[in-house]
Amino acid sequence: xxxxxxxxxxxxxxxxxxxxxxxxxxxxxxxxxxxxxxxxxxxxxxxxxxxxxxxxxxxxxxxxxxxxxxxxxxxxxxxxxxxxxxxxxxxxxxxxxx
Amino acid sequence: xxxxxxxxxxxxxxxxxxxxxxxxxxxxxxxxxxxxxxxxxxxxxxxxxxxxxxxxxxxxxxxxxxxxxxxxxxxxxxxxxxxxxxxxxxxxxxxxxxxxxxxxxxxxxxxxxxxxxxxxxxxxxxxxxxxxxxxxxxxxxxxxxxxxxxxxxxxxxxxxxxxxxxxxxxxxxxxxxxxxxxxxxxxxxxxxxxxxxxxxxxxx
Numbered sequence: 001x002x003x004x005x006x007x008x009x010x011x012x013x014x015x016x017x018x019x020x021x022x023x024x025x026x027x028x029x030x031x032x033x034x035x036x037x038x039x040x041x042x043x044x045x046x047x048x049x050x051x052x053x054x055x056x057x058x059x060x061x062x063x064x065x066x067x068x069x070x071x072x073x074x075x076x077x078x079x080x081x082x083x084x085x086x087x088x089x090x091x092x093x094x095x096x097x098x
Numbered sequence: 099x100x101x102x103x104x105x106x107x108x109x110x111x112x113x114x115x116x117x118x119x120x121x122x123x124x125x126x127x128x129x130x131x132x133x134x135x136x137x138x139x140x141x142x143x144x145x146x147x148x149x150x151x152x153x154x155x156x157x158x159x160x161x162x163x164x165x166x167x168x169x170x171x172x173x174x175x176x177x178x179x180x181x182x183x184x185x186x187x188x189x190x191x192x193x194x195x196x197x198x199x200x201x202x203x204x205x206x207x208x209x210x211x212x213x214x215x216x217x218x219x220x221x222x223x224x225x226x227x228x229x230x231x232x233x234x235x236x237x238x239x240x241x242x243x244x245x246x247x248x249x250x251x252x253x254x255x256x257x258x259x260x261x262x263x264x265x266x267x268x269x270x271x272x273x274x275x276x277x278x279x280x281x282x283x284x285x286x287x288x289x290x291x292x293x294x295x296x297x298x299x300x301x302x
Contacts, residue, residue, distance in 0.1 A: 018107060022114040027199070028247060030118065034197065038118050090112060091104045 010071045011056050014039050016049040019085045024059060024076035032072045050074060058083060101215035118199065125183040126297065129290025132176035135282040141174035144275070172282075199248055212238060231274030235281045236264030252296075256289045 012018045019039045023030050030038075036046055053059045058080030062073045076084070143165045150161045188195045214237025218230060239260030246254035260281050267277035 018111060019114050021116040026115045027118055028202075034118070035197075037197075038114060054296040088108070089110055089219065095104050095108070096103055 001012065009083055011058060012084065013089050014049065016045060017053055020046075020050060020053060020074070020079065021058065024074060025081050025084055027076045029062075029073045033076070035074065038079065053080070125180070126188055126290045126293030126295075128176075128180040128183040129286045129293060131179045131183075131290075133286030133288075133290060134285050135172045135175050135179075137279065137287060139168050140275070140279045140283060143168050190229065203245055203248040206247065207241050209241075210244050211241035214238070214241070228271040228274070229268060230270035231278045232264050232271065234264075235260050237266055238281075239264055252289050252292050256285060259285050259289075 012021060016039055019041075020035060021061060023038055032046065035041070035050075038042065039046065041049075044080070050059065050061065054061055057077055059076040060077050063075070064071055146161055146164055146168070150159075185195055214233065218233045218237070221227075221233065222230065239257045239262075242253055242257030242260060244257075246257055263277050263281040263285070267274055267281075270277070
């Protein structure tokens with residue numbers, strides 16, 4: 001049981017953060033607007049949670065301009081994908097085990 | 099956290115994965131129908147050619163024009179059906195059809211396909227007809243593989259299958275017609291059924 005809980009990653013312990021990772025592991029990238037719409041989050045909310053994920057190196061952020069409009073793209077890193085996979089597997093095992 | 103919360107997490111993850119890469123469900127039914135159109139179109143072309151007084155296809159006659167028209171109709175109806183069924187499905191699920199995922203999917207599909215299509219036309223105007231079937235299969239397969247990044251379905255395997263058929267078709271140009279029937283007809287139906295049973299029947 002303790003081993004299983006080790007794989008439950010604290011970085012994913014929030015609906016928005018879990019959501020960001022879910023979207024980024026199946027898409028090459030997603031921009032800010034797409035994430036916002038899919039997650040139903042506010043700008044500030046999404047910004048702070050994505051920053052948290054960026055800080056631990058689970059996602060990578062690319063900022064650029066399309067014309068004059070800023071455009072931010074989010075990518076899952078290799079580490080992020082691996083950790084997310086472990087997290088999901090741990091969740092599944094916890095569910096089965098109980 | 100209780101197991102109920104874990105379950106909620108898992109459900110949420112699955113939902114978001116599907117929603118953000120929705121073209122998992124580029125309707126399997128439209129694949130089945132596209133395959134059926136291709137088979138009907140091919141049967142008509144076969145009938146046209148074998149009942150024409152020569153019994154084989156020459157390249158600037160009336161029969162050839164009819165065969166070309168026949169192929170364009172197949173293409174047109176397949177695309178129309180795919181757009182119609184996909185829109186219908188998106189509406190039913192309350193999703194927007196035109197978003198970043200769709201745009202990326204379409205551009206990654208259409209760029210190799212258009213390049214291939216133009217190349218095939220160039221080859222045709224140079225009177226090199228033998229490889230037409232092979233080129234169509236090959237470029238279609240590669241376009242599918244390229245677009246499959248934005249789907250989770252069987253599209254990638256359909257792409258591999260079409261590409262291999264295209265290469266085989268290039269080795270045996272005499273059987274071009276049969277490879278075309280196998281690729282655009284039979285394979286669409288097979289993969290359409292696979293996708294339908296895996297992704298659509300479950301949801302209903």
